[in-house]
Amino acid sequence: MSASQSAVRSRAEAVKVSRTFDWMILFTLFFVVLGGYHIHYMLTGGDWDFWTDWKDRRLWVTVAPIVSITFPAAVQACLWYRYRLPYGAVVCILGLLLGEWVNRYLNFWGWTYFPVNFVFPSQLIPGAIALDVIMMLGGSMTLTAVAGGMAWGLLFYPGNWPVMAPLHVPVEYNGMMMTLADLQGYHYVRTGTPEYIRMVEKGTLRTFGKDVAPVSAFFSGFVSIIIYFLWHFFGRWFASTAFVDGENV
Amino acid sequence: MKLLKDKVAKLSFVALLAASSAAMLYTPTAAAHGEKSQAAFMRMRTIHWFDLNWSKEEVKVNDTMTVTGKFLVFAGWPETVDKPDIAFLNVGIPGPVFIRAGSWIGGQLVPRSVSLELGEVYEFKVLLKARRPGDWHVHSMMNVKGGGPIIGPGKWTTITGSMKDFVNPVTTLTGETINLETYNLENTYFWHTLWYAIGLAWLAYWVRKPMFIPRSIAVESGKANTLITNTDRQVGIGFIVGTIALVAMSMVSTNEKYPVTTPLQAGLLRGMKPYEMPARTVTVKVEDATYRVPGRAMQMTLKVTNNGDSAVRLGEFNTASVRFLDPAVLEDTTGYPDDLLAEEGLTVSDNSPLKPGQTRTIQVTASDAAWEVYRLADLIYDPDSRFAGLLFFFDENGKRQMITVDAPLIPVFI
Numbered sequence: 327m328s329a330s331q332s333a334v335r336s337r338a339e340a341v342k343v344s345r346t347f348d349w350m351i352l353f354t355l356f357f358v359v360l361g362g363y364h365i366h367y368m369l370t371g372g373d374w375d376f377w378t379d380w381k382d383r384r385l386w387v388t389v390a391p392i393v394s395i396t397f398p399a400a401v402q403a404c405l406w407y408r409y410r411l412p413y414g415a416v417v418c419i420l421g422l423l424l425g426e427w428v429n430r431y432l433n434f435w436g437w438t439y440f441p442v443n444f445v446f447p448s449q450l451i452p453g454a455i456a457l458d459v460i461m462m463l464g465g466s467m468t469l470t471a472v473a474g475g476m477a478w479g480l481l482f483y484p485g486n487w488p489v490m491a492p493l494h495v496p497v498e499y500n501g502m503m504m505t506l507a508d509l510q511g512y513h514y515v516r517t518g519t520p521e522y523i524r525m526v527e528k529g530t531l532r533t534f535g536k537d538v539a540p541v542s543a544f545f546s547g548f549v550s551i552i553i554y555f556l557w558h559f560f561g562r563w564f565a566s567t568a569f570v571d572g573e574n575v
Numbered sequence: 576m577k578l579l580k581d582k583v584a585k586l587s588f589v590a591l592l593a594a595s596s597a598a599m600l601y602t603p604t605a606a607a608h609g610e611k612s613q614a615a616f617m618r619m620r621t622i623h624w625f626d627l628n629w630s631k632e633e634v635k636v637n638d639t640m641t642v643t644g645k646f647l648v649f650a651g652w653p654e655t656v657d658k659p660d661i662a663f664l665n666v667g668i669p670g671p672v673f674i675r676a677g678s679w680i681g682g683q684l685v686p687r688s689v690s691l692e693l694g695e696v697y698e699f700k701v702l703l704k705a706r707r708p709g710d711w712h713v714h715s716m717m718n719v720k721g722g723g724p725i726i727g728p729g730k731w732t733t734i735t736g737s738m739k740d741f742v743n744p745v746t747t748l749t750g751e752t753i754n755l756e757t758y759n760l761e762n763t764y765f766w767h768t769l770w771y772a773i774g775l776a777w778l779a780y781w782v783r784k785p786m787f788i789p790r791s792i793a794v795e796s797g798k799a800n801t802l803i804t805n806t807d808r809q810v811g812i813g814f815i816v817g818t819i820a821l822v823a824m825s826m827v828s829t830n831e832k833y834p835v836t837t838p839l840q841a842g843l844l845r846g847m848k849p850y851e852m853p854a855r856t857v858t859v860k861v862e863d864a865t866y867r868v869p870g871r872a873m874q875m876t877l878k879v880t881n882n883g884d885s886a887v888r889l890g891e892f893n894t895a896s897v898r899f900l901d902p903a904v905l906e907d908t909t910g911y912p913d914d915l916l917a918e919e920g921l922t923v924s925d926n927s928p929l930k931p932g933q934t935r936t937i938q939v940t941a942s943d944a945a946w947e948v949y950r951l952a953d954l955i956y957d958p959d960s961r962f963a964g965l966l967f968f969f970d971e972n973g974k975r976q977m978i979t980v981d982a983p984l985i986p987v988f989i
């Protein structure tokens with residue numbers, strides 16, 4: 327067989343090869359994104375995602391969406407502009423969550439015995455679906471950044487609330503009031519994570535009284551828009567093909 | 576040449592196999608906390624732990640034990656370490672093998688960070704509930720913001736029983752009693768599984784069609800707009816509307832189910848009540864101090880004046896949680912960890928009772944292998960070569976008074 331001949335001999339064979347490629351690429355993409363995104367999120371979101379006593383209504387709501395919109399924006403750019411496939415954000419989050427659950431279950435629980443109800447990851451699927459569908463319907467990076475980025479920030483807190491609310495039930499403990507999440511942080515000893523490291527309920531956003539979570543979510547959405555643009559361009563650049571002139575090699 | 580290559584390949588394979596086996600078969604438990612690696616001056620000149628007591632050496636799962644004692648926040652706190660304006664009373668254990676059921680400083684519960692004053696002594700108590708069976712080294716510990724963890728003495732404690740039996744009952748302010756060990760677990764699994772399934776459904780909708788090669792060809796040939804069909808758009812709208820509806824409904828139903836929730840609690844506790852030590856009637860001036868490297872002994876020349884009304888004798892020198900005792904004056908009956916106790920480690924040139932009004936210059940030698948074992952001798956390599964510690968004098972009635980010493984230390988190498 328010469329180099330100019332096709333590797334496949336029929337349309338059926340071409341379809342089969344194409345599907346094999348699909349699964350190989352998707353499998354590779356899923357696990358590469360899982361690894362890279364997981365490391366990125368652990369380094370930037372870290373403790374906010376590890377522990378329930380960090381998941382507050384101000385900083386967790388603000389920080390987690392901002393640092394997590396990165397990979398979805400980049401992968402979405404690649405899959406949309408090269409293939410018109412609108413599942414970049416969802417595939418990222420599915421990978422991230424799988425990696426996080428494996429880590430939390432095997433390491434945090436299986437190795438160091440922190441209870442899973444103290445170390446489960448944040449939920450990001452609702453925002454990812456919004457991001458992908460907006461990209462598909464609008465076909466526009468600007469619209470996806472503005473509407474999708476805002477939705478990403480706004481859906482984060484309510485998407486997590488069904489799991490977090492039971493841990494915000496108050497308890498009286500030896501004469502002090504705390505939430506069950508605070509109590510988890512106090513009971514389950516973390517030698518290297520003293521209480522003062524917690525970045526919760528800090529800041530000057532006091533004008534809105536107890537209704538601070540929606541304001542934090544809006545702020546998070548605004549910054550997510552900017553981060554979306556930035557990482558979307560990273561994705562576009564990463565997915566570009568550059569041909570080098572043979573004479574210049 | 577081929578023979579040589581084969582041999583190298585064979586040996587490499589054997590080495591790889593041996594390395595893998597060694598890594599997999601020999602996995603010792605890391606049970607201690609690196610206390611010996613902490614700079615000697617940190618342990619000698621920051622928090623001085625004393626009167627430590629571990630209430631039990633063996634405890635069953637679900638039973639409790641306490642670690643009690645006192646600590647002095649040393650007045651000569653080193654400049655290279657941030658002062659304990661924000662600190663947290665912790666315990667050094669390998670993960671949550673115990674749960675911290677309570678911790679107090681001066682009788683005040685301290686689930687949050689505290690502010691400590693230099694020069695003050697504080698009494699503390701930590702209540703621990705056994706959770707995971709094994710032999711564990713249990714340390715007192717103070718985390719200082721900007722200073723790191725300052726670990727106190729540790730003692731081996733055995734937990735017996737089975738972790739499966741561990742329960743952590745808590746009664747909430749809404750009147751419900753829950754087991755915090757497993758509370759909310761099913762709810763967490765349910766929501767994460769549901770959302771993951773929804774995400775997978777979105778992915779499955781797209782991966783059932785041809786993906787990369789045909790779509791790439793279509794995009795490259797300018798037919799990108801044909802790749803998203805009306806059905807795709809309708810499915811997409813269904814997903815986004817369903818997602819928003821599910822988020823909204825789950826939020827509403829959660830608020831109905833948990834009408835009383837509060838934000839996470841945080842803040843700094845100030846005004847910790849110091850412990851009143853007995854009035855000091857003895858004054859001590861350090862004339863000089865040397866550390867004899869070959870002999871693993873520290874020698875101090877002290878000028879001691881007794882301004883009280885009872886004769887006193889020096890019984891103990893405590894530095895970095897290592898206790899050097901003069902057995903003629905003091906014997907430990909508290910079960911203090913052996914490796915931190917030099918029962919005959921303190922030698923005083925003249926330790927006859929120092930009468931009221933008398934001044935005497937004495938040579939005090941603290942010698943024990945602990946200087947090396949606990950790497951206190953490394954003090955001579957620290958940036959500020961000073962030592963510090965606690966001297967305990969005892970009067971004729973057995974009453975104790977504590978004097979702090981802090982002076983330059985000169986190493987003697989020959």
